[in-house]
Amino acid sequence: MNQLADVWFYNQGWTPHAFQKKAWSEIQKGHSGLLNAPTGFGKTFAIWFGIIDHYYNNKAYQKKIKNKKSALHALWITPLRALSKEIYKATTQVSEDLDLDYKIEFRTGDTSISDRQKQRKNPPQSLITTPESVHLLLASKGSEEYFKHLEFIVIDEWHELLGSKRGVLVELALSRLKVLNPDLKIWGISATIGNLAEAQEILLGQNHQGVMVKANLKKNIQIETVLPDTIEKFPWAGHLGIRLLDKVIDIVKQYNSTLIFTNTRSQSEIWYQQIISNYPEFAGILAIHHGSLSDEIRLWVEEALHENKLKAVVCTSSLDLGVDFRPVDCVIQIGSPKGVARFLQRAGRSGHRPHETSYIYYVPTNSLEIIEGDSLKYAVKEHIIEQRIPYIRSFDVLIQYLMTLAVGDGFVTDEIFEEVSQTHCFASITRGEFDECMSMLLHGGKTLTAYDDFHRLVLKDGRYKVESRKLAMRHRLSIGAIVSDAMMKVKFMSGKYLGSIEEGFISKLNPGETFWFSGRQLGIVKVSGMEVIVKPASNNKGIVPSWMGGRFSISPDLGIAIRHSFANIHKTSGQSPELKFMKPLFQEQAKRSLLPQENELLVEYIHTKYGYHLFVYPFEGKLIHEGMAQVLAYRLGNITPASFSIATNEYGFELVSATKYPVDLDFITELLSPKSLHSDINSGINVQEMARRRFRDIAGIAGLIFQGFPGKHMKTKHMQANSGLFFSVFEEYDPTNLLLRQSYDEVFDFQLEEGRMQRAFERIENHKILLSFPKKLTPFSFPIFSESFREKYSNEDWQSRLELVKLQLEGADNG
Structure with missing residues (x-):
């Protein structure tokens, strides 16, 4: 029974869903849990009315805060500022409609300093915020007192945070807040993901007693x-x-x-x-x-x-x-x-x-x-849906977190080691590894002891603290785990701010050149520090910016679904409109080469005036194909030394060389073997250079390099040079350094996705290989060929050249 909810829903002319009633009941019983329901069915209200019912009707809580002027009752964490505003709007409406004295505020990077100070001195009942802002609160003096009466934490869109280091920030914050208030109730809100039970365990902790509330509602x-x-x-x-x-x-x-x-x-x-x-x-x-x-x-x-x-x-x-x-x-x-x-x-x-x-x-x-x-x-x-893979052993985030606690009220090492080892991310941490993180904060670890900036912590009254105001301020400015290329502000000459653009893109342009941004055509007037001053342009020519974040690949689950579509290509009836429409393309592919089934792998070896092309079609996604192609290039180079051009798309990859190889079924089977894959990746791919670049982000999160003050960010190339110096020092003098090892682990796990690549090679081993020697490029190979063609003729009209190649193919008699 939730009287506040009943009144409010009745006034709206709505009837609560069964999952909302279930959530209210579980919250009333004092349980933590994970809520899973489709978008648009009122997930926010399913948790919110449980929270305000507890505030007004839980006698033990009312007794606890009887003489308190104000105490933080609930913390609602979201991954996006826009979402924070949305939750604020919805929950404030409830307080206004029911005339409640339950005060709600939100705090994000946009919140003014004066408002933040007011929230510290006189907290609202509920604060809607982001993971980074929670850590900023932990980095404040008196944070333990501030959170002492906290009863609820809600993590909204938990599936979005889970597969990122921001999820690790949430795990670490929860590990601390659970100790400050053992009665803390934690609720996650998540869309459907492939590992929902694991998502719940990561949120609530091992051997948790939490509940799963799932809405039995079908969205059309x-x-x-x-x-x-x-x-x-x-x-x-x-x-x-x-x-x-x-x-x-x-x-x-x-x-x-x-x-x-x-x-x-x-x-x-x-x-x-x-x-x-x-x-x-x-x-x-x-x-x-x-x-x-x-x-x-x-x-x-x-x-x-x-x-x-x-x-x-x-x-x-x-x-x-x-x-x-x-x-x-x-x-x-x-x-x-x-x-x-x-x-x-x-x-x-x-x-x-x-x-x-x-x-x-x-x-x-x-x-x-x-x-x-x-x-x-x-x-x-078929309800095929992706899992979110959580980060583990993110020592850069742990070092940042220890610094956060030290800037705040300080910490006792034994207590914090016990707390963090209860999280999923650091379940396997040893005391030796934790002590190494401490040593990096105390005196720069094995290699940086000569530099004062790395003597960050001091032991005072049994607690580790930061005494340097400069270091404390720098740390507060650096809290967070979102990393990207240095961003430059785009402004009109009047000072109006349009947005931000990556430094790497702007560095290629000169004053007077034009680009498209925010739907406008802009001409560069000048570049000043980290600002690009622009004016409207109208010559209808302009470059469209590219952003590093745009590079992502199809998921393993979509790959499975695409390969399944090949089971239906050969059907004579009952095909989907898409497959029916594609019939001429498939017929052309079958005529010029072969058309694979679901459990077959097509390999084509084609000789053109550009060289010998090896095309392989695993349907695993562009990024996996890049790694697979580099492994094959390494293996081919061991047979006969040669230089290769590599091109990839979501469906396959191409290796081109001037060298002809003795390609037959046995040769291809051996080439695609999963044996010794790890050592071949290490030898065939410049993993060290990838790790060096990955280390830049890790060094930034761990606080080894300061990324600059607001509006005066350090240039990417300078950060790369600074982090590169640390990387080289660790490689030579401290090869077992945790952050160095982490950079290699992240390259294998997240950039090369070694596990997924291994599974792809193992899957291929159990597939029938179809080997074809077409006389000309095929409908499957042409899109990949066009990728390398685009690179080759980047400064010329590659489209018209490609059109010419295509016309020759369409006119070619394949006999």
């Missing part, structure tokens, strides 16, 4: 693939997307409001520009939203969506999460979503109300990508 999702008028038998990446612009606009016109999702910020800029150029009537009712635009622009877009003022928004993952846009009734996905969970999350942004249908249109960007329409429908139907 209508998936439709936008097909071109004709099929290109020899496609290349990106050639199709914009060609479907008219069909996309026809869809937008059918609906009240549409989100057009792209995978990268640069792609969103291109689509926005193309729509406005070809359909000027969309000016004023079309907007763009991505993570590099200023808060002001993004907030305006979000408000305009809420108020139903926009017909469409071109966006990226910046609008994936939580923010509730009720007017949105259609979603368009441009290009492969790269993962089933991401596709479902985006679909759920439309029809964001109980029992409404979510409409999502999938727009392929090349002919081969059409197959993913069939694969996504299969994955959704």
Whole structure:
């Protein structure tokens, strides 16, 4: 029974769902748990009414705070500032509607210093914030007293935080707060992921007594693939997307409001520009939203969506999460979503109300990508969904956390070692490893003792603390685990701030040159420090920025679904619209080469005027294919030394050399063997250079290098040089250094995805290999070939050259 909820729901004319009632009941019993429910069914209220019911009706708590002027009762942690504002809006509405004196505030990086100080002295009942802000509170004097009466922590969108170092920040904060208040109730809110039980255990701890509240509600999702008028038998990446612009606009016109999702910020800029150029009537009712635009622009877009003022928004993952846009009734996905969970999350942004249908249109960007329409429908139907792989042994985050505690109230080593070893991330930590982290903070470890800046902690009254105000301030400015290329502010000459752009992109441009940003064409006036001063330009030529974050690969689960689609290619009836449409392409592939089944691997060896091409099609995703190609190049080089060009896409990879190899079935089988894979990766890939670059981020998080003051960030190349120096020192004088080892582990686990690569080689070992020697390039090989062609002719008109190659192929008589 939850009287507050009953009254509020009755006044809204709503009936609570069974999962909401279940959550209220479990919270009333004092349980922690994980809530799993579809988007748009009221997950926030399922937890929120449990919290305020406890505040007003739990006698033990009321007794505890009887003489307290104010005490923090609940902490609501979200991964996004926009989501924090959304939760604040929804929960504040409840307090106003029911005339409650339950005060809610939110605290993010945007919160003013004066507001933060007020929140410290006079905390609200509930604080909505981010993982980084919680650590900033822990880095304040009196934090133990501040959190002493905390009863609830809610981690919103836990699945999003789980597979990142921000998830480790959450784990460490929870390990401390659970000790400060043993009665603490922890609740996570998560979308469906493949490892939901593990996600719950990581959140609540080993041998937890928490509950899982799952909504037994089915969200209707209508998936439709936008097909071109004709099929290109020899496609290349990106050639199709914009060609479907008219069909996309026809869809937008059918609906009240549409989100057009792209995978990268640069792609969103291109689509926005193309729509406005070809359909000027969309000016004023079309907007763009991505993570590099200023808060002001993004907030305006979000408000305009809420108020139903926009017909469409071109966006990226910046609008994936939580923010509730009720007017949105259609979603368009441009290009492969790269993962089933991401596709479902985006679909759920439309029809964001109980029992409404979510409409999502999938727009392929090349002919081969059409197959993913069939694969996504299969994955959704069969409930195939990705796991989120948690980080383990992130010593950079642990060193930062120990510094955080030392800047705050200080800490006792034995207590903190006990606490952190209870987390999932540090379950395997030894006392020796913990002591090594301490030694890096006390005197710079084995190699940096000569430098005063690395003597960071002092022992005072049995607690380790930071006494240097300079070090404490620097640390507070560096709290967090989000790393990226140094960002430069884009501003008009008037001072108006548009957003931020990576230093690496701007460094390639000169004053006077133009680029597209925030849907505008801008000319560079000058570059001053970390600011790019721009003015509007109108010559219709401009470069679209690229961002490092745009590089990600299809998930293992989507790979499984794509390979499953090959089981249906050979069917004579009952095919999906996508596979029917692709029939001419598959027939051309079968005619020129071979067409694989689900458990077969196709390998093609083709001789052209460009050299000898080895094409392999594992359908494992671009990043895995890059690693596999480098391993094969190393193995081939051991047979006969040769130099190779490598090209990859989501479906396969190509090795080209001037050297002819004795390719037959036995040769290929041996080449693709999973044996000695780890040593071949080490030998065939410049793992050391990858680790050196990875170390830059690790050194930044661990506080070895200071990343600069706000608005005066250290240049990326300087950070790389500084971290490179530490890397070299550790390699030579301290090869077992924890941070050094971590950089190699992260390269193998997250960049090369060694485990996934190993599974791919093992899977291939059990597949039938189809070896083909086509006379010309095939429909499967042409898109990969075009990737290397693009690199080769980057300064020339590669598209017209490629078109010429394609015409020759289409005109070639294959006999």
